[in-house]
Amino acid sequence: MSIEIILIKAREAILECDAKKAVTVAQQALEEGLDPIEVLTNGFSVGIRDIGDLFGRGQVFLPELMMSAQAMKEATVILEAALQAGDIAKKGKMLIGTVQGDVHDIGKGIVVAMIKTQSIEVIDLGRDVPVHTLIEKAMEYNVDIIGTSALLTTTLPEQRKLEDQLRKLGLREKFKTMVGGAPCTQRWADRIGADAYAEDAAQAVTKVIELIGQKN
Numbered sequence: 001m002s003i004e005i006i007l008i009k010a011r012e013a014i015l016e017c018d019a020k021k022a023v024t025v026a027q028q029a030l031e032e033g034l035d036p037i038e039v040l041t042n043g044f045s046v047g048i049r050d051i052g053d054l055f056g057r058g059q060v061f062l063p064e065l066m067m068s069a070q071a072m073k074e075a076t077v078i079l080e081a082a083l084q085a086g087d088i089a090k091k092g093k094m095l096i097g098t099v100q101g102d103v104h105d106i107g108k109g110i111v112v113a114m115i116k117t118q119s120i121e122v123i124d125l126g127r128d129v130p131v132h133t134l135i136e137k138a139m140e141y142n143v144d145i146i147g148t149s150a151l152l153t154t155t156l157p158e159q160r161k162l163e164d165q166l167r168k169l170g171l172r173e174k175f176k177t178m179v180g181g182a183p184c185t186q187r188w189a190d191r192i193g194a195d196a197y198a199e200d201a202a203q204a205v206t207k208v209i210e211l212i213g214q215k216n
């Protein structure tokens with residue numbers, strides 16, 4: 001099956017809220033030797049964004065959105081397992097979490113999987129993570145970078161709170177910070193004083209490598 005057909009089927013599986021189909025398509029993609037990231041980015045992720053648009057317009061409802069998200073997660077697990085894990089000698093350490101009040105973690109999961117392929121250790125705190133926990137864990141693990149994901153306009157201010165809190169505690173220079181998530185922009189990152197912004201997982205990898213380079 002060609003990549004074009006796989007991408008169409010991946011999008012379809014998510015729009016149809018069909019986890020079984022999503023898993024089958026993910027497995028087919030791997031059997032065909034296709035790039036897991038391309039299938040995630042240009043197939044499944046397109047489907048989840050499309051369903052999000054339909055949800056935004058009131059054309060589908062929360063239960064469908066949740067089923068689609070579940071289908072997306074099941075496909076992601078299969079595709080991520082096929083990504084090359086980095087070697088033992090780690091180049092740096094990153095902490096990541098979805099901010100407090102926000103449970104969206106599909107995109108963060110893709111970012112984590114991609115960064116791990118670059119011999120960078122990633123400590124993923126999951127979702128709904130308060131700023132004080134991000135800071136405590138960053139200290140505990142002595143990380144180079146703190147990354148936050150926010151998918152809601154109402155939770156975006158948590159990224160600013162992290163910057164403010166780090167400054168207040170005199171820890172701002174100790175860590176590099178990186179922000180992401182659909183409502184996030186380079187302009188927002190500049191405004192709050194974050195060190196980097198990335199719009200997708202591929203760009204996140206480039207930015208992480210740059211930040212680690214700046215630290216060493």
Ligand code: B12
Pocket residue numbers: 045048049050051052053055056057062065066069096101102103104105106107108110111147148149150151152153154178179180181182183197198199200201202204
């Ligand atoms: C799936 C989904 C859900 C799932 C989440 C499941 C899960 N485990 O993640 C469920 C059903 C639970 C959900 C719930 C809700 N959702 Co919702 N959801 C979505 C949806 C459709 C897709 C999000 C997604 O996974 N995208 C695909 C991934 C691959 O893309 P991504 O997240 O943007 O990630 C990429 C980049 O942003 C970047 N990135 C992400 N994180 C990071 C971090 C760093 C450090 C970096 C560098 C980069 C980076 O790289 C990623 C990979 O390329 C979006 C619509 C949309 N267009 O985004 C709505 C959306 C985000 N949800 C929305 C809403 C309103 C809600 C609810 C409030 C609904 C409700 N009434 O209850 C709740 C909120 C719950 C909460 N407190 O968090 C709105 C937000 C509106 C707004 N402006 O704030 C959206 C935009 C839908 C809409 N059009 O109305 N949702």
